[in-house]
Structure formats: structure tokens, C-alpha cells
Amino acid sequence: MTATVEPKRAARRDPTQRLPVPALALAGVAVMFFALPFVGLLWRAPWSRAWDVLTTDSVRTAFLLSIRCSLWATVLSIVFGVPVAWLLARVEFPGRGIVRALCTLSMVLPPVVGGVALFFSFGRRGLFGQYLDKWFGVTLPFSTKGAVLAQTFVAMPFLIRTMEAALRQLDRRFEDAARTLGASRWYVFRRVTLPSVRPALVAGSVLAWARALGEFGATITFAGNFPGTTQTMPLATYIALERNPEEALILSLVLVAVSFAVLVGLRDRWLGGVVASRAG
Amino acid sequence: MRVAGARCLLSALAAAGLLTAACGDDDERVPPSATTDGPASGDIASGAVAAGDITVFAAASLTDAFTELGAAFGAANPDARVTLNFASSSDLAVQIGEGAPADVFASADQPNMAKVTDGAGTIEAPEVFATNRLEIIVEPGNPLGIAGVADLADPDLIVVTAAPEVPIGKYAEEVLTKAGVAVTPSSLEENVKAIVSKVVLGEADAGIVYATDVRAAGSDAEGVEIPAELNVIATYPIAVPSGSANRDSAAAFIDFVLSPDGQAILASYGFGSP
Numbered sequence: 001m002t003a004t005v006e007p008k009r010a011a012r013r014d015p016t017q018r019l020p021v022p023a024l025a026l027a028g029v030a031v032m033f034f035a036l037p038f039v040g041l042l043w044r045a046p047w048s049r050a051w052d053v054l055t056t057d058s059v060r061t062a063f064l065l066s067i068r069c070s071l072w073a074t075v076l077s078i079v080f081g082v083p084v085a086w087l088l089a090r091v092e093f094p095g096r097g098i099v100r101a102l103c104t105l106s107m108v109l110p111p112v113v114g115g116v117a118l119f120f121s122f123g124r125r126g127l128f129g130q131y132l133d134k135w136f137g138v139t140l141p142f143s144t145k146g147a148v149l150a151q152t153f154v155a156m157p158f159l160i161r162t163m164e165a166a167l168r169q170l171d172r173r174f175e176d177a178a179r180t181l182g183a184s185r186w187y188v189f190r191r192v193t194l195p196s197v198r199p200a201l202v203a204g205s206v207l208a209w210a211r212a213l214g215e216f217g218a219t220i221t222f223a224g225n226f227p228g229t230t231q232t233m234p235l236a237t238y239i240a241l242e243r244n245p246e247e248a249l250i251l252s253l254v255l256v257a258v259s260f261a262v263l264v265g266l267r268d269r270w271l272g273g274v275v276a277s278r279a280g
Numbered sequence: 281m282r283v284a285g286a287r288c289l290l291s292a293l294a295a296a297g298l299l300t301a302a303c304g305d306d307d308e309r310v311p312p313s314a315t316t317d318g319p320a321s322g323d324i325a326s327g328a329v330a331a332g333d334i335t336v337f338a339a340a341s342l343t344d345a346f347t348e349l350g351a352a353f354g355a356a357n358p359d360a361r362v363t364l365n366f367a368s369s370s371d372l373a374v375q376i377g378e379g380a381p382a383d384v385f386a387s388a389d390q391p392n393m394a395k396v397t398d399g400a401g402t403i404e405a406p407e408v409f410a411t412n413r414l415e416i417i418v419e420p421g422n423p424l425g426i427a428g429v430a431d432l433a434d435p436d437l438i439v440v441t442a443a444p445e446v447p448i449g450k451y452a453e454e455v456l457t458k459a460g461v462a463v464t465p466s467s468l469e470e471n472v473k474a475i476v477s478k479v480v481l482g483e484a485d486a487g488i489v490y491a492t493d494v495r496a497a498g499s500d501a502e503g504v505e506i507p508a509e510l511n512v513i514a515t516y517p518i519a520v521p522s523g524s525a526n527r528d529s530a531a532a533f534i535d536f537v538l539s540p541d542g543q544a545i546l547a548s549y550g551f552g553s554p
Contacts (some may be wrong), residue, residue: 034337125482141483142438142466224467224478225443239470240371
């Protein structure tokens with residue numbers, strides 16, 4: 001624990017670090033760049049109609065589906081992503097660079113292409129999907145499972161990258177000490193390693209969750225768009241944009257508000273994770 | 281071919297004539313082909329002057345036909361550069377409403393054109409330039425033996441249509457209502473090409489699309505006719521949005537689409553004439 005707490009305090013001790021003026025100006029421009037689109041959204045939002053839009057059944061359905069899918073995608077990302085991060089951070093094996101690149105490729109793949117790629121692999125005619133269909137009667141496209149799969153595909157890399165960085169920079173002497181005291185590998189992982197990288201785990205999970213929540217391209221391509229099964233908030237927003245742009249504005253503000261609340265709420269842990277990985 | 285070539289020549293001559301007539305204020309001596317290099321033809325008096333850049337916003341179902349129309353127009357008007365932007369008509373209407381630089385808007389339905397005429401407005405009233413009818417798209421060889429709209433009610437079938445906000449989704453709904461068939465689609469896609477690709481990829485068994493899309497898919501898909509009494513004839517209007525920076529060339533493009541040459545190109549992709 002001390003390994004992560006120490007640098008955090010060190011960083012906090014000097015809050016008025018002075019930035020050179022050009023850097024400050026550039027940072028200001030960047031902050032404006034991020035802030036302005038949201039100001040634009042707030043400015044154009046038809047506030048008088050907000051309540052009517054938010055209380056419609058279709059919006060509630062899409063919202064709940066979004067929350068459900070994104071949480072599932074986050075859980076899957078943690079369950080499978082943490083071991084991958086562990087593998088990449090700790091185990092030397094031939095082709096590690098390739099595996100690492102592979103696990104992050106979906107971050108740069110245009111999500112729509114990602115969706116088509118998922119068809120080729122997990123679709124009903126896909127390389128692997130055809131056996132899922134034949135042997136287990138499971139078809140992923142056009143199902144909620146498919147939406148979760150699409151979200152996990154694009155979200156997990158965020159968790160893997162964050163966790164790998166944290167695991168790499170972890171002081172391994174704590175783990176070694178626990179091992180010499182007779183703890184099993186699993187025990188050390190659970191009681192020593194995991195608590196030390198908890199900030200990174202939280203940060204990575206939140207990043208992955210936020211990415212899953214906003215996922216659009218892979219979902220609409222692979223899972224389709226049907227209210228209640230695969231029409232998540234971003235999809236509902238996109239469709240609403242065609243009928244009623246005002247409604248779309250309100251829907252996107254809901255997404256923004258939820259993510260913003262979570263990101264601000266987890267700020268301390270988030271910051272802790274970032275500082276810990278930088279200090280290592 | 282000879283006839284088409286002669287028509288091209290005629291329209292080019294007509295355009296050149298109008299151009300020389302139109303640019304009296306500007307610079308009388310310069311030959312017509314060199315007068316307007318840039319898109320700054322806004323101050324030229326009205327007339328079909330095809331020069332500069334024009335951006336054509338066209339419905340997704342027009343992708344192939346308008347690509348060829350754009351090329352043919354460019355060939356007939358070497359000073360004009362046509363940029364095409366394809367998306368669902370509803371997307372395009374929103375983009376134009378938000379001030380996207382569209383010189384021509386070709387919509388797959390009237391309501392989305394109405395969004396533009398009611399909003400920022402168009403220079404002249406929209407004109408219908410093509411019609412389309414609907415077909416059921418199935419996999420090559422129609423392995424499931426889908427014979428008509430009634431077969432789509434089978435709950436084991438994966439049927440994909442489009443959201444009612446998209447023209448093709450609304451038309452499909454009309455067809456299903458007329459036929460009295462209740463279909464539970466697996467997905468409501470956001471544009472017609474997305475329906476085609478789901479069937480072409482083999483992920484969906486059937487979808488309702490435009491006849492032109494089935495033709496465009498070639499050997500990757502097959503069409504099942506929808507009888508005329510159940511079918512919907514989609515009409516495609518075209519107009520110059522009032523925000524156009526190059527109205528004359530935009531009008532020339534529309535004239536070309538409505539000309540026999542333009543109509544021949546549209547017909548070769550399966551569109552009906554207005």
C-alpha cells in the first residue's frame with residue numbers, strides 16, 4: 001500500500017507548481033476544446049421538453065439496457081483483462097509484443113469495422129460463431145449478448161493498458177516478501193498485488209466502462225438496433241437524431257451527465273492510479 | 281452511344297452559351313472554360329453554369345447511380361468538381377439543417393426533403409427525379425424459399441428492416457401493414473445499405489430494401505418481388521438548398537439528372553422515371 005500512497009502525497013504537497021506560460025496557454029486551449037462541445041450541447045438543449053423526453057418508455061428502456069450492457073462489458077473486461085495484463089506485465093514469453101498489440105488493436109480499429117470483424121468470427125456464418133450456432137444453438141448477432149460482446153471488444157483494451165502499466169511499476173519486493181513467508185501465488189495476488197494496484201484497477205474499469213457506455217459502431221453493426229435487446233443509448237440517440245434532433249440532445253446529455261458524475265466521483269482513486277503508475 | 285454523345289455535346293454547348301451570356305459583367309473576353317475556376321459563381325446571374333465545386337448530398341440508396349452521374353457530369357463539365365456525400369436522407373437533412381455545405385440534396389423520400397424546405401429552404405421547389413419500389417432481399421438462391429411478404433412472419437426467420445425514422449423503414453412498415461403481416465424484426469437498421477450488408481453477410485435471412493439495392497448487390501443477394509398492390513413507390517425529390525454557395529452549377533447538376541442522359545444512368549441502376 002505504502003508504495004502507492006507515498007508518491008500521491010508527494011504530488012499533493014506542491015499544488016501550486018507553476019507551468020510555463022506557453023504550456024498554460026496550450027492547456028487552456030485544450031480544456032476549452034473539450035468543454036465547448038458540451039457547452040454547445042447545453043446551449044441547444046430544449047430544457048422545457050427534457051422531462052417529457054426522459055420519462056418516455058423508449059428512453060428508459062435504452063438507458064437501462066445501456067447500463068446493463070456496459071456493466072456486463074466491464075465485468076468481462078476485468079475478469080479476462082486483469083489476467084491478460086498480468087501476463088503481459090510479468091511473464092516473458094516469445095511474441096509478447098505481438099500479443100500486446102493484438103489486445104489493443106481494437107482501440108484503433110474503426111468500430112464499424114470491428115463490428116464486421118465480429119461477424120466474421122462470432123457471426124452465425126463466422127469462423128467460430130457457426131459452431132456456437134451448430135453445437136449450442138447460440139447466435140450472438142442481434143442479441144443483448146452480442147451487444148455486450150461488441151462493447152467488451154472495444155472496452156477491454158483500456159483496462160488491460162492501465163493494469164499492465166500499474167503491474168509493471170509495482171515494487172515486487174512486497175510480493176517476494178509474502179512469498180518467502182509462505183503465501184501461495186494466488187494468496188499473494190489477492191492480498192498483496194491486487195490491493196497495491198487497486199487505483200489502477202478502478203481507473204481501468206471506469207475507462208473501460210465509459211468506453212462501453214458510449215460504444216456505437218461495433219454495437220450497431222454486430223448487434224443491430226432493436227429497442228430492448230440491442231438499442232443502447234448511443235444507438236437510440238443516433239436514431240432520434242433522424243427524427244427529432246432535440247430528443248437526441250437530451251439523450252446524449254443523459255449519457256454525458258452519468259459519465260461525468262462517475263468520473264468526478266472516482267476522481268481521487270483515479271488520480272491515485274495515475275500518480276502511482278507515473279511515480280513507479 | 282452516338283445519340284448520348286450528341287446530347288452531351290448539346291448540353292455542353294448550351295451550358296457554354298448560358299455561361300457567355302451570364303458573365304457579361306465579369307470578363308467578356310475570357311473563353312467560357314476558363315472563366316470560373318473557383319466556386320465563386322454566386323454573383324453570376326442565374327443560368328446553368330457548371331463550374332467550381334459542388335457538393336451533392338444524396339440518399340444512401342443512390343450511392344452507385346449518383347457516383348456514375350457525378351462522373352458523367354464531371355466529364356461533360358470539366359470545370360466542375362462534384363463531391364458526393366451519401367448517408368440516410370434523414371442524416372443528410374439534419375446535416376443541411378445544421379448548415380452543412382450542400383449544393384444539391386437528393387432525398388429518398390418527401391418528408392426529409394420537407395425538413396429542408398421547411399427549415400433553411402430551397403432555391404426552387406423540389407422536383408421528383410426518380411422512383412423506386414421495394415423488394416425482399418434474400419441470400420443467393422433463396423435457400424429458405426421465401427416467396428413473399430407473408431413468409432416474413434415466420435418467427436424463426438431473422439428479418440432485418442430499418443427504423444421508422446429512415447425512409448426505407450417507413451416504406452417497409454407500409455408494405456407490411458398493407459399485407460396485414462406482423463413481422464418482428466431482429467434489428468431496425470439505420471440505413472438501407474446496412475440491411476443489405478446483414479443479408480449479404482448471411483447474418484439475416486431477409487430484409488425489405490429498394491429494388492435498386494438488390495440489383496446493386498449483384499450475385500451476393502437475390503430479390504423476391506413484392507406485388508404492385510402491396511408495394512410502395514418511393515419518390516425521390518431533388519433541390520438546391522438555399523445555403524448553396526454555387527447555385528448555378530447546382531442547378532446545372534439537377535438539370536443533368538433530369539435530362540435524358542441522367543435518366544438513362546438512373547434507369548441502368550433500376551430506378552423508375554418520375
